[in-house]
Amino acid sequence: MTLIPEIATNVASEFVPGPLDKNANVYVAGHRGLVGSAIWRNLKNAGHTSLHGQSSADLDLRNRADVFSYMEKIRPEYVILAAAKVGGIMANSTSPVDFLSDNLRIQVNVMDAALRVGVQRLLFLGSSCIYPKFASQPIAESALLSGYLEPSNEAYAVAKIAGITAVKAVRQQYGLPWISAMPTNLYGKGDNFTPEKSHVLPALISRYHHAKVAGLLEVQNWGTGAPRREFLHADDAAAACLHLLEHYDGESHVNVGTGTDISIRDLAHLIAQIVGYEGSTTWNVDKPDGTPQKLLDTSLLSSLGWRPSVSLQDGVSATYSWFGHNLDRLRITG
Template identity: 60%
Template sequence: MRSSDKIFVAGHRGMVGSAITRKLKGAGYNNLITRSSRELDLRDQLAVTEFFETEQPDYVFLAAAKVGGIVANNTWRADFLYDNLMIESNIIHQAHRSGVKKLLFLGSSCIYPKLAPQPLKEEYLLSGLLEPSNEPYAIAKIAGIKLCQAYRDQYGCNFISVMPTNLYGFNDNYDLQSSHVLPALIRKFHEAKEREEPQVVIWGTGSPLREFMHADDLADACLHLMEHYNDKAPVNVGVGEDISIIQLAELIKNLVGYKGRIVLDATKPDGTPRKILDVSKLHALGWRHKISLKEGLRQVYEDYITTPEKTMA
């Protein structure tokens, strides 16, 4: 990419999209095209067609998606499947029609089978059954990968896919009904401390193992792959290390300074027992993460407590 190229960041207001936007600007790419959801409904085929015909972007980072944690995924199953299918289908198709030089599609590690061997290798895709609670979202993301591959096969489009691990960062979602586990824990412990509550209840047994990456690291990896990777196969993006949910809860409890007890509610679902990505392919391409979990948590908690609207979300 050249600094003068027109780059469309779809989903620039979300956690991932905003991180990519900051990274691009920091690297000298200032000819960025962005639209809020109010300005452009990416589920609207006609609106997306008109946008691409008018703007003619050279490169596309497809970070727009309807996302959420276990509760959101399991509650709004139709919305997660429909919205994500429409967003990715419209953008990928119009990127082909308008002659975009390269597109990077952001998938998710939930595409892999629930009981796949660990760590998760790229070739495990479609080798088994998905985790039922987030199956609609996972199917939509798998469709996005296959769309990129199909347009490459049929039309020669340079569309690539990356599979990020569990993410956290600035502009995260702290709504307890729709957030992922890490921001939900930050809010729970912070509010318990403020209210002097004696305990914080955590869903599940606390035993599932998860890998967490700062969104700024993901943005850095995406720019690296956009500049250096041009193959059909998806690429895992993660840190290659995991931690149990109870260990994560203890880390956040200590960071926040909460003095009460952690109570595990084993009647609630755990989700996938373990989910860690094999990132050997990414490392071979010359990229490794830079932000440790402890440092990343410190950054986002500081941001959380200094941004009033987040504490009232």
């Protein structure tokens, strides 16, 4: 049984990057997630009239038969695969089987179903965690598979590397202009702020807010605070993804970031200031730091004419404002 109709390969051979058809069916897998919702907003604001998305309650992307049935029904011309099981160091360290299995199934099911219905243009969203723990900084796309991964999120990273490989395989076997984008650490409205599942920036926002409200004199963070991280607002990530869909058709995955980083210690200080927390901060050095530095080389993306527009100060301020206005519907504990 072939996965893709012959007509799709014929169309692919004529593909030239350019403006997306605003009347075409667009499927955003993971459209309620952090970056997926930002992509959805960006598409709507750009005038796209036929957007498709399903919540995980309505469509479990780990269920192959259901994914194929849905894709046959909507027959999208563009697919943005932003759906994933994500989490911070704690979640990755304690549930590696879930991160590997869930993400592999999501990716394989969506991509195979896209092949079946002849989707010409697909963008797969990965993560900067695909790179070796001690990769040279800033990290170029060529650093992939050049060294050992960070052990605390190895399972998730391997799943994302498999996604990149799947996209390359489709390009090689079927000639379809599918592409992959590897964003740095993302944040913004709609983020996950729960202590057990969040990444470092939203976790710090939640922690300092709780400390301020509870009148705590001290906040304790994991690690030394020395590691450096790059942060990109989700709206910028969404804009970059759509820019790539319109301007890029190449074998390599593309780094998506700001090209600048900050220490976790300085990030914590910035967030404490924005939140208005006036107590002290200590660091539990018995907890893991993770990768010492993770700064992406964004030369390829820059050469395509894209630059970020949201500063870290403005982005964190806007994210905290959203957090404060949505506390009643967020599940957060101190």
